[in-house]
Amino acid sequence: MIAFWIILTGALVAITCGLLGCFLILRKMSMVGDAISHAVLPGIVIAFLLSGSRETLPMLLGAGATGMLATFLIEYFHRRANLQTDAAIGVTFTFLFAVGIILISVFAGKVDLDQDCVLYGEIAYVPIDLWVMDGGIILGPRPVYILSAMLLVVILFIKVGYKELKLTSFDPAFASALGISTALWHYLLMAAVSLTTVSSFESVGAILVIAFLIGPPATAYLLTHDLKHMLAITAVLGIFIAFAGYWMAYWLNASIAGCMAVVTGICFASVFVAQRIAKRKSSPAMPGEAIG
Amino acid sequence: MIVHTQQPVLEVHDLTVSYSRKPVLWGVDFTLPTGCIAGIVGPNGAGKSTLLKSIMGLIPLSSGYVKLFDRPLEEVRHRVSYVPQRESVDWDFPVSVLDVVLMGRYGKVGLFRNTGTRDSAIALDCLDKVGMSAFAKRQISQLSGGQQQRVFLARALAQEADIYFMDEPFAGVDAATEQAIIKLLREMASANKTIVVVHHDLQSVRAYFDWLILLNMHLVAAGPTDQVFTEEMMQQAYGGRLSLLSQVGDVMEKRAFPSREH
Numbered sequence: 001m002i003a004f005w006i007i008l009t010g011a012l013v014a015i016t017c018g019l020l021g022c023f024l025i026l027r028k029m030s031m032v033g034d035a036i037s038h039a040v041l042p043g044i045v046i047a048f049l050l051s052g053s054r055e056t057l058p059m060l061l062g063a064g065a066t067g068m069l070a071t072f073l074i075e076y077f078h079r080r081a082n083l084q085t086d087a088a089i090g091v092t093f094t095f096l097f098a099v100g101i102i103l104i105s106v107f108a109g110k111v112d113l114d115q116d117c118v119l120y121g122e123i124a125y126v127p128i129d130l131w132v133m134d135g136g137i138i139l140g141p142r143p144v145y146i147l148s149a150m151l152l153v154v155i156l157f158i159k160v161g162y163k164e165l166k167l168t169s170f171d172p173a174f175a176s177a178l179g180i181s182t183a184l185w186h187y188l189l190m191a192a193v194s195l196t197t198v199s200s201f202e203s204v205g206a207i208l209v210i211a212f213l214i215g216p217p218a219t220a221y222l223l224t225h226d227l228k229h230m231l232a233i234t235a236v237l238g239i240f241i242a243f244a245g246y247w248m249a250y251w252l253n254a255s256i257a258g259c260m261a262v263v264t265g266i267c268f269a270s271v272f273v274a275q276r277i278a279k280r281k282s283s284p285a286m287p288g289e290a291i292g
Numbered sequence: 293m294i295v296h297t298q299q300p301v302l303e304v305h306d307l308t309v310s311y312s313r314k315p316v317l318w319g320v321d322f323t324l325p326t327g328c329i330a331g332i333v334g335p336n337g338a339g340k341s342t343l344l345k346s347i348m349g350l351i352p353l354s355s356g357y358v359k360l361f362d363r364p365l366e367e368v369r370h371r372v373s374y375v376p377q378r379e380s381v382d383w384d385f386p387v388s389v390l391d392v393v394l395m396g397r398y399g400k401v402g403l404f405r406n407t408g409t410r411d412s413a414i415a416l417d418c419l420d421k422v423g424m425s426a427f428a429k430r431q432i433s434q435l436s437g438g439q440q441q442r443v444f445l446a447r448a449l450a451q452e453a454d455i456y457f458m459d460e461p462f463a464g465v466d467a468a469t470e471q472a473i474i475k476l477l478r479e480m481a482s483a484n485k486t487i488v489v490v491h492h493d494l495q496s497v498r499a500y501f502d503w504l505i506l507l508n509m510h511l512v513a514a515g516p517t518d519q520v521f522t523e524e525m526m527q528q529a530y531g532g533r534l535s536l537l538s539q540v541g542d543v544m545e546k547r548a549f550p551s552r553e554h
Contacts, residue, residue: 173348
């Protein structure tokens with residue numbers, strides 16, 4: 001039963017992050033996901049200090065706010081100061097993350113958070129973080145409920161805004177000419193990434209969140225040229241990675257989040273290598289074609 | 293020299309546009325008649341694409357205004373179509389040719405709704421008009437430059453607009469595609485659609501356009517091609533750089549040498 005809850009948590013995070021990650025990759029904004037997942041830290045700490053608890057709602061609000069602040073700062077530096085996007089990202093998220101680290105260390109005595117937990121998370125504790133009703137009825141791990149809700153929200157968001165997300169990613173100028181606000185969809189996507197990051201990384205840590213945001217979509221991108229298939233492959237990969245990562249950690253007696261991130265990397269590498277080999281095998285036919 | 297028209301389909305009034313306080317377009321002021329094929333011509337960096345983008349409201353204006361069908365753009369968006377430069381998008385994006393053409397229907401479909409069978413029928417019809425119906429299911433990453441341009445054109449057709457703005461539709465396109473496109477534009481113009489094209493090949497100006505907008509940061513001339521396309525006007529727009537170009541152009545025309553096919 002413990003294995004089930006851990007794998008379910010991992011899969012939920014992987015699917016939620018991966019679906020949003022598809023659009024990040026296609027917008028050439030993968031590193032924005034990285035930035036947001038780090039930049040939410042000060043928001044979480046401040047929300048914790050203000051509310052004095054680790055309730056989900058204040059955490060989501062705090063993190064959502066700093067996530068959006070980071071997105072806004074990146075856009076602002078990029079547009080107003082003519083800074084390259086990657087430089088703007090680098091400046092913004094390291095600063096915000098460092099502020100978060102300082103806040104944690106200054107208020108270390110009062111805060112039930114530490115850097116390790118933020119970076120690596122502890123997915124192994126998910127099964128004991130139970131949601132207990134007033135009557136003493138145990139409904140299962142609390143994070144599973146939060147992550148399921150988040151996954152539903154993200155699926156709904158993509159379902160409703162699919163055509164706008166696709167168009168603003170592919171051809172922003174044409175989208176604007178049609179009267180579709182590219183800024184609105186940019187910020188909606190970033191808000192979704194912020195909320196997902198926050199609800200996920202409490203249980204799996206920032207590094208695994210980044211791995212899930214980029215790894216499965218990048219692998220799916222290699223495998224297909226159809227956006228809907230890309231989303232589907234990403235989701236399937238997410239489930240596979242959660243399984244494989246858990247059992248790898250079980251055998252090696254290693255960090256579960258770490259193993260899941262490694263499996264993500266192995267998936268990408270093996271698809272890449274397999275495609276290279278397939279291409280080399282098919283290439284001897286090419287010279288003949290060229291002559292003809 | 294600026295020739296104005298009565299009841300213009302497009303009115304650009306005293307337009308000034310700047311990038312980070314550096315003006316790139318100065319006091320541009322012209323009007324277009326309905327049903328013409330108009331070319332925007334000028335040297336590199338003259339602000340041709342910028343003019344198109346500011347008409348489409350993609351760039352903030354420093355001063356002046358743009359009116360289409362005597363109304364601001366916001367009110368007539370559904371009657372206006374825009375074809376961005378082919379290089380402005382990522383052609384490895386995971387969508388099919390039909391998907392891209394269907395994007396032309398998004399403005400008509402509206403928010404939260406999906407394109408229906410009628411939209412697909414229109415999209416396929418538009419692909420047929422540009423001779424690309426066999427490619428509907430093809431991924432856009434497999435297209436050649438000319439095919440990419442035809443797909444963009446089909447997407448614009450799917451908008452069923454009354455005025456079309458096209459940014460360099462002939463750039464990097466083979467001669468056959470260029471002829472197919474210009475034939476299509478003529479058909480559209482005879483159906484009373486107005487077409488505005490950013491163009492940089494001076495040789496074909498006289499053959500393609502019946503209205504010409506000559507630009508070099510400020511408006512040099514605007515009016516019917518036979519009045520605007522004169523040595524004097526071109527010298528004004530291009531400065532000394534034109535002489536070499538025009539000599540080469542003359543030689544080409546005399547020999548009736550199909551320069552683009554080699």
